[in-house]
Amino acid sequence: MFDAKPVFTAAEWEKLARGLENLGRLAAEKGMKIVYHHHMGTGVQTTGEMERLMTLTDPDLVSLLFDTGHLVFSGEDPEYILRKYAARIRHVHLKDVRRDVLARVKAEKMSFLQAVKAGAFTVPGDGMIDYGPLFKVLAEGGYEGWFVVEAEQDPAVANPLEYAIKARQYIKEKTGL
Template identity: 70%
Template sequence: MSQHQESKVKIGIAPIGWTNDDMPELGQEITFEQCISEMALAGFTGTEVGNKYPRDPQVLKKALELRNLEIASAWFSAFLTTKPFQETEVAFIKHRDFLYEMGAKVIVVSEQGHSIQGKMDAPLFDAKPVFTDEEWKRLTVGLNKLGSLAQEKGMNIVFHHHMGTGVQTTEEVDRLMEMTDPELVHLLFDTGHLFFSGADPLVVLERYRPRIKHVHLKDVRLDVAEKVKQEKLSFLQAVKEGVFTVPGDGDFDFAPVFKRLSETDYEGWMLVEAEQDPAKANPLEYAIMAREYIKKASGI
């Protein structure tokens, strides 16, 4: 990647490899300080917000500045398909203002109406939610409104397509992109969630590159993904089995992704997000492995 672009792209890592928000028992003994110290030690300059992070912006800023880290974004659960818009709006504004304080430029939004990602026994592929036309309308109209609210603060929303939700497949991403305003709703491109869903991430990258303003780098172990389908495992069981891992450790080829992002002058964060059981996959060891692989494969 060119020198110019290198300065425009930042490399971060999510805390989910240390402690899991959906399954707090994974990594529950790991403190916030250990987590962010190891991120810095592994060579990352940014992070997303986990459930152990202090919510007081001054406290959080100080802890991060000591380690030369910044907040890239944080996950927001929307319930646009199942609850009155007002409820999502109130929670979103609070979330937006916190991230604005922290200097983040994008807000990760995921639609959690009907989601099965947090259900331990719901088979991931068989019980996947499918939205009705009416729900699609509520979702996309609502997202346009959230996009406007974000832009009041000079920020953008990036939609996170996600396993176990109503926006998981390429077709569903297409529908979401088609029904939302390209000026208001942007896309979070997550290699792992697309690859696991059976999609070709490069197709989505190619199709929506101008709307992609945030990237999650996640690898997939295909043998585990196959087992998840065969044994009808849930999303959480899949994570525990090790379906996800850091870039370079699974079966996805990241080279074309880095190449395409480079050619199109991507600006923004690329974050490693690879939830595993920290008892099986030492977070620091895997973070270092990820950082070295990204440097080798992308030059950043």
């Protein structure tokens, strides 16, 4: 999806990896870690690209943000990524995808911005992602970080408070938290 997204050369991959590691060292001096956010329309969008970045970087210096919505939107398997990189995941974005809108986005070859405006994203429990297995893998891996619920939606169409409550109820149902 998104044929116009950047595709890095070998030299660009090395530059990205070394730059992230340098940032990781600076962050470590301050008692922090950096967390890389894979994202639609960027050079690190697909499973292969995430695997390459994780292979090229030191796990002690570069962690991974796990974004369910971006993975599913780009046709990737979030459970695979989660299982493979559980030890490196330091932050989680919970974003769901509306199946019917995603199909239209693909059929009409919409841009990412057009997809957002069309309502492709929603809160957990309102889309196509089954979070049960994902929460299980996170628990098994000992994840203790933040869950950030995201849903790029028009607030005139999707009332933020109503959707926040919907997401909270779904997460409680799936996790018991």
